[in-house]
Amino acid sequence: MKNFEWTEPQTVEQALAWLAKANGKAVLMAGGTDLLTEIKEGVVEPGLVIDLKSIPGLASIQRDEKGVQIGALTPVAVLAADAMIKRDYPGLSQAAASLATPQLRNVGTVGGNLCQRPRCWYYRDAQMVCRKKGGSQCFASKGRNKYHAVFGGGICHIVYPSDLAPMIIALDGQVTISSPRGERSVPLAEFYSLPSKNVRRENVLAPDELVREVRLHLAKKGSRSA
Secondary structure, eight states: OOOOEEEOOSSHHHHHHHHHHHTTOEEEESSOTTHHHHHHTTSOOOSEEEEOTTOTTSSOEEEETTEEEEETTOBHHHHHHOHHHHHHOHHHHHHHHTSSOHHHHHHOBHHHHHHOOOOOTTTTOTTOOOGGGTOSOOGGGTSSOTTTBOTTSSSOOBOOOOSSHHHHHHTTOEEEEEETTEEEEEEHHHHBOOOOSSOOSSBOOOTTOEEEEEEEOOOOTTOOOO
16 A cells, blocks of 8 residues: 555635645545545555545535535435435435445445445456556456446446435435635536546546535425435
């Protein structure tokens, strides 16, 4: 494992300052269930890890007249168990409850689940230089692809692994993205992007941006989801 620096900012502004200073060589850590595995396996070698867990106010579920705000650091288990989410957005509660194992749901976060990296066996193998890591071919196209690939979408055929994203997209949810330039709101349906020769990431986040929260419209009377 390559040595890296570690910082624990106390505010979103501090985290953004570290991101800008790192010039693309920093990674954000929420629950760490995905990132730490990538680092241990040598898939990513960051110069700086920015631990977001010390920032207050990012792990809450709030409702007002405009809608529902779900903080990016909200544990998946908390989202699944929340009484208001169960009542008004049962499909989202079910999606959260179906994620991985109880241990991972307790540690994993909403923002981390939406921003995780692919689970492709070839991407996760440090010795395989696939297209997503700058190589010339997608090994899944002719190799092991059962259960995790859909063909015809681009240069990389791995499906995105988020359990929460399909339901939040169905609910017309949005993510609030923070950067040194301010905040912007992006529909989750427009947050993800297919890989190309110049794009290795799965979302529209710039190197100095982070997801702050998920926003949902107020549930309409009589609406259903599953």
